[in-house]
């Protein structure tokens with residue numbers, strides 16, 4: 042920042058209002074010229090004339106009168122018709138765009154304060170389709186690679202929201218089921234495995250052949266059941282399978298209905314995301330494994346067929362949210378839920394660097410992998426990427442607070458004293474479910490507002506209506522206040538802070554300072 | 556696991572040392588009086604502020620479009636000292652028109668030498684002026700909640716502000732006109748990045764060109780903080796790939812700040828003898844996050860991942876966890892009910908836990924599971 046800038050700021054400030062007008066006029070003018078060149082020339086000119094006519098009168102009715110036969114055009118173009126590109130339309134286009142954007146953001150924002158009470162410890166097997174149809178290019182670049190990249194995001198999000206849950210990945214390929222990754226609570230492990238699937242050369246897992254739902258379901262079921270018996274708290278777990286199914290058929294060795302019977306018996310919940318169209322057997326799987334007592338909407342929530350890429354992502358991310366507590370669980374609750382004893386170990390890292398990319402490889406022995414040989418073969422199998430993470434993990438250790446023994450990976454059960462060890466941050470990741478932040482309410486438009494700046498980011502709010510001239514009563518400026526108020530601390534926030542606070546931060550800065 | 560998520564973060568962002576990216580430095584100064592009282596023989600708030608101002612000026616001088624923000628948190632709440640759009644703005648304008656002349660601000664005495672480089676002066680003046688006011692009101696306020704920490708509020712403010720600065724370039728999706736105006740005026744340096752085409756970097760702006768980090772200076776020894784909000788801020792920072800550096804003054808380490816810096820790949824330094832704070836700041840904390848992988852930094856080797864008990868608020872390393880809501884308890888509640896989600900705990904399990912025998916039985920169970928066939 043130098044002297045010349047200083048002058049600029051000073052003058053700009055002196056005539057703040059004027060320059061504001063200028064710039065916004067430029068903006069709207071250029072925009073309308075773009076419009077003029079484009080398709081909707083006719084509409085625009087009509088809009089302009091109507092804008093002139095309707096000064097002071099109710100705009101909407103006049104617009105309707107003006108637009109002749111094309112009723113289907115009407116609704117679509119109304120937003121543009123409102124824009125008056127004459128001289129006193131200062132900032133109106135900007136405000137309009139802003140209103141549209143803000144309302145869209147509001148809509149995108151998930152409702153954060155849904156009731157929770159969920160069995161949070163989940164075990165999920167993701168079955169992915171690796172059959173030939175996954176080479177279709179209706180998703181870019183192919184169905185398969187699109188699925189894998191979305192899956193990576195899903196894994197991160199899943200472990201973010203379900204900190205002490207576990208996941209395993211199974212692939213349907215060439216008529217058989219292949220275990221891609223074991224049931225584990227480490228997102229990095231799964232992501233490494235997914236990366237391997239994506240490699241171009243020497244890929245053993247390129248999509249091929251037919252899918253087999255039965256084989257993969259049986260494998261997933263056995264994975265789930267095996268892992269279940271190992272866990273301390275098996276009453277609380279929810280067993281889930283998520284199938285991403287690209288094909289429209291399944292080639293099974295036996296009777297899949299028997300498999301479904303077993304799944305129902307084992308109380309495993311299945312969700313399916315179809316990439317092409319609905320398949321009857323999928324519908325049946327979903328219907329039978331999700332308790333039929335609930336309302337008829339189960340098909341919609343548990344079996345979805347994607348419409349486009351973003352819908353795919355949406356469906357996938359829906360699976361991140363823990364299942365609501367089932368009725369069976371409510372019954373169990375009368376008996377009482379288990380209380381788990383857990384240890385929160387300290388991290389010990391006998392290296393002198395702060396990041397794990399520079400390893401000094403100080404030798405350290407952990408009690409969870411006493412068999413070095415075994416471990417080495419494991420990491421060999423995991424390939425190069427896996428190897429790197431395995432060796433780097435060795436440097437960092439965690440000390441069991443009960444027996445002071447060292448383990449190398451969390452969460453785990455201490456092999457010496459049987460205590461469940463977990464990073465407290467794992468648990469804390471889900472705490473915002475516990476104390477959901479109340480949604481902010483939009484401040485109604487007023488003549489004058491108490492707040493000038495966003496409390497969170499110091500963004501300047503647009504000023505109230507009183508600054509506008511009297512004949513601008515219908516100005517779009519008054520459509521939105523751009524302020525969103527926390528009901529508890531009465532602080533106003535801008536839309537970006539609102540979205541950020543409710544989706545990422547989960548703290549209200551105002552309430553924290555009260 | 557947190558080491559794991561760090562690896563993920565570094566994986567996604569290729570380490571290309573982009574040299575000229577502007578950087579936002581947010582300093583959070585914890586003014587909780589109790590902690591400062593304890594180290595009063597070593598250093599005062601005044602000296603720390605001096606050191607911080609030098610640090611801020613140094614940061615500003617690195618790159619023309621570098622940004623700073625300064626937040627204090629006291630028992631009265633957290634507050635932005637800089638930028639301060641309402642107040643600061645007028646002050647700058649006064650100074651701007653009277654540049655070269657002697658600073659003739661009638662309202663307040665000259666806290667900073669008027670000959671100083673303008674950008675430094677704006678920041679320094681704003682910080683000092685506001686800080687005086689905060690301290691004044693702090694000394695006036697009643698002593699009921701003198702130990703209350705509002706660090707979580709300060710972190711939240713820092714994050715919302717950083718979020719805005721990071722997303723500013725996509726300003727078509729934010730509050731358009733006002734975003735431009737506000738930044739041009741309030742944080743005068745920002746405008747270089749986004750609106751005006753004056754600086755070279757503005758031509759080739761891409762969305763995530765802004766680097767950012769948070770530095771927390773705290774002397775607060777109380778572990779009695781708001782656990783959940785701090786954790787929430789920590790995860791938000793982690794998601795934004797925003798390192799939280801911590802300079803903890805005094806001899807007692809703060810477990811939560813340690814966790815925060817560890818999880819966000821930041822630097823945690825325990826400054827037991829804070830007399831030479833300026834040196835510590837300008838060495839360890841001066842390094843931009845983009846070049847951190849290349850430099851051997853003070854290590855954060857032993858992090859205590861203690862949790863906070865939901866009932867007593869004390870930190871625990873061995874506790875009980877409700878399996879429905881995952882809240883942590885250091886003691887088994889007497890009414891056998893979860894304090895957070897109100898679910899009743901299983902009586903038999905409670906009995907088991909209350910007996911000391913529980914350890915041996917549990918171990919046997921695990922052993923048989925691990926080595927033999929799992930029981931049906």
Ligand SMILES: [Zn+2]
Nearest residue numbers: 407409410449
């Ligand atoms: Zn190990």
Ligand SMILES: [Zn+2]
Nearest residue numbers: 441444455458
């Ligand atoms: Zn142990």
Ligand SMILES: [Zn+2]
Nearest residue numbers: 495498535538
């Ligand atoms: Zn804001």
Ligand SMILES: [Zn+2]
Nearest residue numbers: 527530549552
């Ligand atoms: Zn609030």
Ligand SMILES: [Zn+2]
Nearest residue numbers: 877880893896
């Ligand atoms: Zn609970």
